[in-house]
Amino acid sequence: xxxxxxxxxxxQGHWYPSKYxxxxxxxxxxxxxxxxxxxxxxxxxxxxxxxxxxKALMFAIVNRTKxxxxxxxxxxxLLSNPHDCLPFIENEILxxxxxxxxxxxxxxxxxxxxxxxxxxxxxDCSCRIVYMCRNPKDVLVSLFHFANKLRDDxxxxxxxxxxxxxxxxxxxPSGPYWDHVKGYYKARLEHPTRILxxxxxxxxxxxxxxxxxxxxxLGYPFTKEEEAAGIVEEVVKMCSxxxxxxxxxxxxxxxxxxxxxxxxxxxxGDWNNHLSDEMSQILDQITKEKFHGLDISF
Ligand code: A3P
Numbered sequence: 001x002x003x004x005x006x007x008x009x010x011x012q013g014h015w016y017p018s019k020y021x022x023x024x025x026x027x028x029x030x031x032x033x034x035x036x037x038x039x040x041x042x043x044x045x046x047x048x049x050x051x052x053x054x055k056a057l058m059f060a061i062v063n064r065t066k067x068x069x070x071x072x073x074x075x076x077x078l079l080s081n082p083h084d085c086l087p088f089i090e091n092e093i094l095x096x097x098x099x100x101x102x103x104x105x106x107x108x109x110x111x112x113x114x115x116x117x118x119x120x121x122x123x124d125c126s127c128r129i130v131y132m133c134r135n136p137k138d139v140l141v142s143l144f145h146f147a148n149k150l151r152d153d154x155x156x157x158x159x160x161x162x163x164x165x166x167x168x169x170x171x172x173p174s175g176p177y178w179d180h181v182k183g184y185y186k187a188r189l190e191h192p193t194r195i196l197x198x199x200x201x202x203x204x205x206x207x208x209x210x211x212x213x214x215x216x217x218l219g220y221p222f223t224k225e226e227e228a229a230g231i232v233e234e235v236v237k238m239c240s241x242x243x244x245x246x247x248x249x250x251x252x253x254x255x256x257x258x259x260x261x262x263x264x265x266x267x268x269g270d271w272n273n274h275l276s277d278e279m280s281q282i283l284d285q286i287t288k289e290k291f292h293g294l295d296i297s298f
Contacts, residue, residue, distance in 0.1 A: 043111070201298045
């Protein structure tokens with residue numbers, strides 16, 4: 001079974017491809033070698049939950065003073081892709097001493113690894129984690145399109161019916177979807193000050209207020225003067241879907257994935273254009289059962 005690669009493999013209850021950044025080997029390797037620092041911050045997401053957007057926002061927030069006196073056109077986000085600004089730990093295992101591209105303390109990394117499979121040093125130390133999740137139907141639709149952009153020609157395109165079936169069975173990169181969300185959600189209940197739990201839907205509905213909240217959590221709160229000067233709105237605008245899509249019209253990121261592949265619709269509810277009523281009801285039912293007793297909604 002597979003999405004953009006032929007096969008996914010089950011490891012510690014979650015599915016991983018054999019190649020690309022989030023390969024089973026890289027996840028195992030990061031468990032063995034990655035050393036977290038207490039001052040680190042991690043962005044954790046399931047693929048297609050808004051990782052690129054959050055990377056951009058976190059990078060823009062912590063670096064905003066660095067770029068203050070330059071014109072926006074020199075901002076690193078506008079010269080490269082958010083994935084080149086803020087690395088995944090699964091990619092960093094190849095380096096002996098990973099340092100985040102963000103020069104100032106704290107180091108900021110991203111990961112798609114489920115909470116229960118994170119390198120032990122991340123679990124044990126008091127570092128902070130931002131978890132961003134998205135409603136399962138939009139994740140499915142986004143993953144379906146992304147997989148077809150990346151699929152080897154020899155495999156042919158995946159149909160939406162096939163994608164739907166695999167998603168419902170929990171067979172998605174770093175999935176099952178519901179276990180990934182539950183893992184971080186429950187960890188947040190245990191460590192409420194260490195883990196910030198965000199949803200793509202909330203972020204879309206009120207980006208500015210969420211950005212302020214995120215900045216506080218990261219330890220880079222906006223001052224009253226900055227707010228009055230419109231810096232929050234500037235960050236929101238710079239990281240907007242339209243802006244990032246325009247900047248990333250051409251080229252590939254380090255992993256060889258075309259930059260435009262990360263920017264498709266950028267909307268809440270595009271699943272309405274893909275799922276039949278029956279599919280929608282099946283996913284609702286699975287989600288209800290899997291999230292039973294938990295206050296998780298989108
Ligand atoms: P769609 O395929 O629904 O458009 P990830 O970054 O985790 O791979 O997620 C990709 C999804 O986030 C895609 O969703 C993409 O369009 C959307 N996205 C990327 N940048 C965004 C931004 N700045 N604002 C909102 N959504 C964004």
